[in-house]
Amino acid sequence: xxxxxxxxxxxxxxxxxxxxxxxxxxxxxxxxxxxxxxxxxxxxxxxxxxxxxxxxxxxxxxxxxxxxxxxxxxxxxxxxxxxxxxxxxxxxxxxxxxxxxxxxxxxxxxxxxxxxxxxxxxxxxxxxxxxxxxxxxxxxxxxxxxxxxxxxxxxxxxxxxxxxxxxxxxxxxxxxxxxxxxxxxxxxxxxxxxxxxxxxxxxxxxxxxxxxxxxxxxxxxxxxxxxxxxxxxxxxxxxxxxxxxxxxxxxxxxxxxxxxxxxxxxxxxxxxxxxxxxx
Ligand SMILES: [Zn+2]
Numbered sequence: 001x002x003x004x005x006x007x008x009x010x011x012x013x014x015x016x017x018x019x020x021x022x023x024x025x026x027x028x029x030x031x032x033x034x035x036x037x038x039x040x041x042x043x044x045x046x047x048x049x050x051x052x053x054x055x056x057x058x059x060x061x062x063x064x065x066x067x068x069x070x071x072x073x074x075x076x077x078x079x080x081x082x083x084x085x086x087x088x089x090x091x092x093x094x095x096x097x098x099x100x101x102x103x104x105x106x107x108x109x110x111x112x113x114x115x116x117x118x119x120x121x122x123x124x125x126x127x128x129x130x131x132x133x134x135x136x137x138x139x140x141x142x143x144x145x146x147x148x149x150x151x152x153x154x155x156x157x158x159x160x161x162x163x164x165x166x167x168x169x170x171x172x173x174x175x176x177x178x179x180x181x182x183x184x185x186x187x188x189x190x191x192x193x194x195x196x197x198x199x200x201x202x203x204x205x206x207x208x209x210x211x212x213x214x215x216x217x218x219x220x221x222x223x224x225x226x227x228x229x230x231x232x233x234x235x236x237x238x239x240x241x242x243x244x245x246x247x248x249x250x251x252x253x254x255x256x257x258x259x260x261x262x263x264x265x266x267x268x269x270x271x272x273x274x275x276x277x278x279x
Contacts, residue, residue, distance in 0.1 A: 008098035010105070011061035013133035019044055019051060021067035024060070024106035027078060029218070030085035031103060039095065040086060040103065044069075049077055058109045063102050070106035072114060088216060093259040100259075104216030109133070111218060112146035120144075150182040151220045152192040155210075155265040156202060158229035158246060160273050162266065163200065164253065165236070165244035174254040175247070176262045179222070180240075188223055196227065200244045201235035204228060210268070213261040224261045226269070249273040 023042040025032040031040035051057055051071070058070040088103055095103075116135045119126055124139035136143040155177040156163040164175035180195035182188055193204055205228035213222045236244050247253060249270045256263040273279075 006096040006098035007062075007064055008102045009062045011059050011067075012131075014059065014131050019057060019069065021069065022063060023047060023057075023069045023071050024103055026070060026072045026107055026110045027074070027085055029107060029111065030087055031107070032073065032078075033084045033086060035083070039099070041068075041099075047071070048081060049073060056113075058106075058113065060102065060105050060109065063098060068102060068106075070110050072110040093257045097259075101214060104214055108146055108216050108219055112144070116144040147219055149220050150188065150191075151179055151215070151222050152182060152188055152195060153177050153179040153222050153224040153261055153265065154192050154196055154204075154207075154227045155225070155262075155269055156196060156200075156204065156227045156229055157269060160250075160277070161246040161248050162269050163202070163229070163234070163244060164247050164255070164266070165200065166242045167240060168238075168242045169240075172254075174256060175245075175252075176256050177224075177265055178241075178244075179262070181220075192225055192227065199237050199241045201232050202229060203231040205230040210265055211261060213264075215261075222261045224265050226265070250279075 021044060023044055024040060025042055025047075033040050034042045034046055056071065060068045060070055062068065088107060091100060091103065113135070116126055118124070119137035119140060119142055121142040122137060122140045124137050126135035126137050126144060128134075129136045129143060134143045134145045163178070165178055166173070166175050178196055178199055180191065180199070182191040186194070189207055192207060196202055196204055208226040210224040210226055212224060215222045234244050236242070252266070252270070255266050258264055258267055
C-alpha cells in the first residue's frame with residue numbers, strides 16, 4: 001500500500017450523519033472481522049445489527065476519504081453469528097500505519113465509553129456530553145474523557161554506540177530502547193532522565209526529540225528521544241531490566257521492527273552513524 005492510499009484523519013466527537021462509510025466493530029478489547037475478511041473493517045451496509053441508538057456508535061474520522069466509525073457489540077448481539085475476533089497486536093507491523101491508528105483509536109474510544117458508564121466519584125450513571133468526547137455524571141457533574149498515558153522512550157547514545165536493554169517481561173531475546181511512564185508532576189524530560197537513572201544508572205547530557213507514536217495497548221502515547229550519554233556505568237535495576245549493554249551500530253543484537261518507535265529510533269541512529277562514518 002502506498003502512502004497516498006493510507007490517510008487517517010481524526011474527526012471530532014459529533015456523530016457525522018448519515019451513518020455511511022466504514023465501521024470498526026469491537027467486542028471488549030477484540031476486533032470483530034466481517035465474514036470472510038482478513039481485516040476488521042466493515043462497510044455500513046454489511047452490518048448485521050440494527051443501529052438505533054446514535055450514542056453507541058462513535059465517529060472516528062476519515063480513512064482514505066471515507067467516514068469511519070466504531071461500534072461495540074456485546075455477547076447477545078454476537079450470539080449465533082459465527083464471527084471471528086482478533087486482537088490488535090496480531091496486526092503489528094502487518095498493516096499500514098493509517099489503518100493501525102484507526103483500529104487503535106476505535107478500541108480506545110469504545111473502551112472509554114464502556115468503562116465510564118458510572119461515575120467513579122459518586123456512582124451515578126453518566127451520559128454523553130453533547131458535542132464532546134466525554135461522559136458526564138448527571139448527579140455530581142464530574143466528566144470523563146478518553147485517557148492517554150504518556151510514556152518516554154530514550155535511545156541513549158555514546159558516539160558510535162547506543163544503549164539497548166532486555167526487559168524482564170519480554171518473550172524472546174531482543175533488545176530495545178529504554179521506556180517508562182511519565183509520572184504526575186513530571187515533565188517529559190524529567191521522566192526520561194529519571195527512568196534512565198533508575199533502570200541503568202546513567203546520567204544524560206542533551207536530549208533531542210525525535211518522534212511520537214500512539215501505542216494503543218491499551219492507551220499509551222510513546223514520546224521518543226535521542227539522549228546523549230554524560231556519565232556513569234551501567235547498573236541495571238534487575239526489576240524491569242534483565243540486562244543492558246552498549247552496542248556498536250555495526251554489531252547490533254535483535255531489535256524491534258521498524259513499525260515501532262523503538263525500531264525507528266534505532267534504525268535512524270544506525271543511518272546517522274553510517275552517514276557520518278562514510279559506510
Ligand atoms: Zn458523579
